[in-house]
Amino acid sequence: DTAVSQTPKYLVTQMGNDKSIKCEQNLGHDTMYWYKQDSKKFLKIMFSYNNKELIINETVPNRFSPKSPDKAHLNLHINSLELGDSAVYFCASSQDLRNSPLHFGNGTRLTVT
């Protein structure tokens, strides 16, 4: 069983559309994250949730909205997609917030045309 799973793996869409990426973890972890990896492979934190509560929201446009219906899920909804949103988006989870290793999904490659 995949520990952290993201869907879809690839997402190609046009500018202006709205899309969602889903993430589920079956590890029983309390904390989940969304990271964005740009074309130069640099990983930047976008959001983090602990026990379904938002604890960090970096300088991300408000077109990006995370939603955590329960501790096992953290979905990412993106409105009015722009060319610059093209990247690989990674979901991750950890047992807790402080001293637990992160477990990553395999990423969603988003291409905006």
Next chain:
Amino acid sequence: KQEVTQIPAALSVPEGENLVLNCSFTDSAIYNLQWFRQDPGKGLTSLLLIQSSQREQTSGRLNASLDKSSGRSTLYIAASQPGDSATYLCAVPSGGSYIPTFGRGTSLIVHP
């Protein structure tokens, strides 16, 4: 704000060599430091996590050390193999935060 730097950016070595990858960070008030590997087209795999009270951690052929006062960590890979080829990233929480900030990674190629 935490800044994480990894040197070298790329490394190509013959099989069997012992390797040292470096990671430095600007804010030493950290809770832990993590090392990951990323294979092409894949997510990151956690290799080692060193808590701030620890000096080093070992897993198989990997050994990671942490010197908080100087803001440095090294990942030592013994007897490198072609299967070690990947990008290695270190991640350190920003000052006052638990959320890991990543370096840009070291791209490693081990050729037979």
